[in-house]
Amino acid sequence: MERSPGARRRTGRTRPLLGTAMAVVAAGALTLTGLVGTAQAADVNVAKNAGFESGLANWTCSGGSGATVSSPVHGGAAALKATPAGQDNAQCTQTVAVKPNSTYALSGWVQGGYAYIGVTGTGTTDVSTWTPDSSSWTKLSTSFTTGPSTTSVTLYLHGWYGQAAYFADDISVTGPDGGGGTDPAPTIPAAPAGLAVGATTSSSIALSWNAVSGATGYAVYRDGTKITTSTGTSATITGLSADTAYQFAVTATNAAGESAKSGTVSGRTAASGGNPNPGTSVPKHAVTGYWQNFNNGATVQKLSDVPANYDIIAVSFADATGTPGGVTFNLDSAGLGGYTVDQFKADIKAKQAAGKSVIISIGGQNGTVSINDSTSATNFANSVYSMMQTYGFNGVDIDLENGLNSTYMTQALRSLSSKAGSGLVITMAPQTIDMQSTSGEYFKTALNIKDILTVVNMQYYNSGSMLGCDGKVYSQGSVDFLTALACIQLEGGLSPAQVGLGVPASTSGAGSGYVSPTIVNNALDCLARGTNCGSFKPSKTYPGLRGAMTWSTNWDATSGNAWSNAVGPHVHALP
Structure with a gap:
């Protein structure tokens, strides 16, 4: 899943320490050891299962309104689909461990009906942001600061009454580790399984395969050459010659790299104006x-x-x-x-x-x-x-x-x-x-x-x-x-x-x-x-x-x- 890049935190102590160091040098000190302060850990995404690759683990959705889907997805192989109904706005929440007196960047990708993202229980000012209907993936972003005794906040997503279902993916609450850790860094995914040929025409062949956990995309190879990529688990290969056999394989990709190739399957385009496998009628005897x-x-x-x-x-x-x-x-x-x-x-x-x-x-x-x-x-x-x-x-x-x-x-x-x-x-x-x-x-x-x-x-x-x-x-x-x-x-x-x-x-x-x-x-x-x-x-x-x-x-x-x-x-x- 996509992760916000880590950034070293700046504190109010940095500039004074630098000034102190300069003063010591001016005074003829021979070393700066111990005068630059303790290095701060890189910020992390403290939200868990932020890409919904593990279903609804760590998330609770009101009234059974949430489910994971394989399409559309922003990254990986899954995303959240939550559907408002009646007086339920399809709110999905999780409790996130945070560090007191710290600033966090909150973001997420949404699509579909009205969609909101926010946090409560910050100990300061709770925040949220939203977007109306969107036909493509849209990023929502805001930030918040925790209070002096805040060790957890409630992260939430929801839609709006009477509006269409919304989709959400790649949620990020980026800041200091509050003690809850973060999801493991991505590893190279496994090779896709279940590669199969679907519908064919004289110039195209449809392919599908099984989703791979931790993958953010897939690459399709034809006769050993990469020809296209996909964020989902299917692709239709076009521009092919009629009545011709091709060999296909697929790999899974993420930030860590590309998997080994799947098993190869053969697909044959239809003859121009006809079926590539001409039917025959078995005689009565x-x-x-x-x-x-x-x-x-x-x-x-x-x-x-x-x-x-x-x-x-x-x-x-x-x-x-x-x-x-x-x-x-x-x-x-x-x-x-x-x-x-x-x-x-x-x-x-x-x-x-x-x-x-x-x-x-x-x-x-x-x-x-x-x-x-x-x-x-x-x-x-x-x-x-x-x-x-x-x-x-x-x-x-x-x-x-x-x-x-x-x-x-x-x-x-x-x-x-x-x-x-x-x-x-x-x-x-x-x-x-x-x-x-x-x-x-x-x-x-x-x-x-x-x-x-x-x-x-x-x-x-x-x-x-x-x-x-x-x-x-x-x-x-x-x-x-x-x-x-x-x-x-x-x-x-x-x-x-x-x-x-x-x-x-x-x-x-x-x-x-x-x-x-x-x-x-x-x-x-x-x-x-x-x-x-x-x-x-x-x-x-x-x-x-x-x-x-x-x-x-x-x-x-x-x-x-x-x-x-x-x-x-x-x-x-x-x-």
Whole structure:
């Protein structure tokens, strides 16, 4: 917070001491030691929580009229807002320790309706000053002298009856320390957290971040260069190029210096006259394939190599950041034979132009993302949306194999949906154990977001035997395993259009559970048409069944695309 500069006090003893010293010198004295008096301490601001950075600590406001706000502020991250009502003038006071027979400078910054600042109990003449309505921050200043026995005064702020709320910030009662001390000198603030991209246009990107205690301002960096400052917790960056990604970071500042930079976020401007992430319509019957952003022995692919039989391509995988819930994407250019980010982005656009959806998958076997509170849920939504803006992804796939919290994952996905709009594609790839009961966290999440969920492609592999919807045990690798477990989801509340069969593309794609494309197609027929069933036959058919998924397009390519060439046309021919 702003502090009045310290000034050495002058007393009536200074000039006589100086005169005495001169006389001693004239008399031939050899030293001036002890003749200049005791040095006086610098004046301090004896008001506490003068910038309202600690809420209303040390202040008492009449009738509950006061509150702290983050905007508007004169300095730091907070200010007082007090609202007169009826016969209450919204008076906020604090008791301030002062020194007898001393002079104090009183000041404060105000805005809004009629605003007064003053002190009572000085032991001499109480003082106040005021201003009528002000649309910008205005400084009020006066001074007072304490009486011979005055050790405290009452500092007050108030508005006026029937007038608008007033704002106040950076209050100062500057003079000798009365024994109560002063607020600690400012230290360099912490780096801001919660940096997020908001609304975008073809030439601007809105940013917001969390307030930092003790900060009086913030600096915004674009691609490593400081471009603007802000006294609040948001800024809109203008003058940007259309359909272009930028990297942003923020620092917090005060009189002590500048903090380290926040975590970096990516923001992409809209294309001229349109959305930077062109929406695609997922077909009624769709094939989902996971594309590997790494080389594990399967065929290395560019996105452009993925066959046209795939309708949804899930890019695997996003990486966790150091921020709880935060994710990012790092293209493995070296592992993918020099595949560049620009080529990757161009291939996404080309797939979308062909009617395909390209989404970012979160998790996988080694995924470590955890969404277990509101903060991590917000970080997740913001970071996924940032990746969508940077790369043009159509949505997100949830493939967290170490469990999830339905409450906060629901919150995260709904927040993401509110940012991305109705074209958002959301898929999920739970393990079989995760969808055995509607009381499971994965199943609850799917039902919680049923209105915005695209498809759940349960992994019918690496599982072992499981219960079907008829209560019987079925072993993986059979038509019955696929149909009887899908039945649990179909009868548990999901729409048929939200159910897909997830299987490996080859024997190398999973440790166990591989089934031939013929078995996959038989299971699809059993569920959608009531034909080609095994021993289990559903009580009804589900012609709206979404389709099938495979891990992965790369393992499919290793087998000459045998899986997609057989299953793709069959899915697209479902009723």
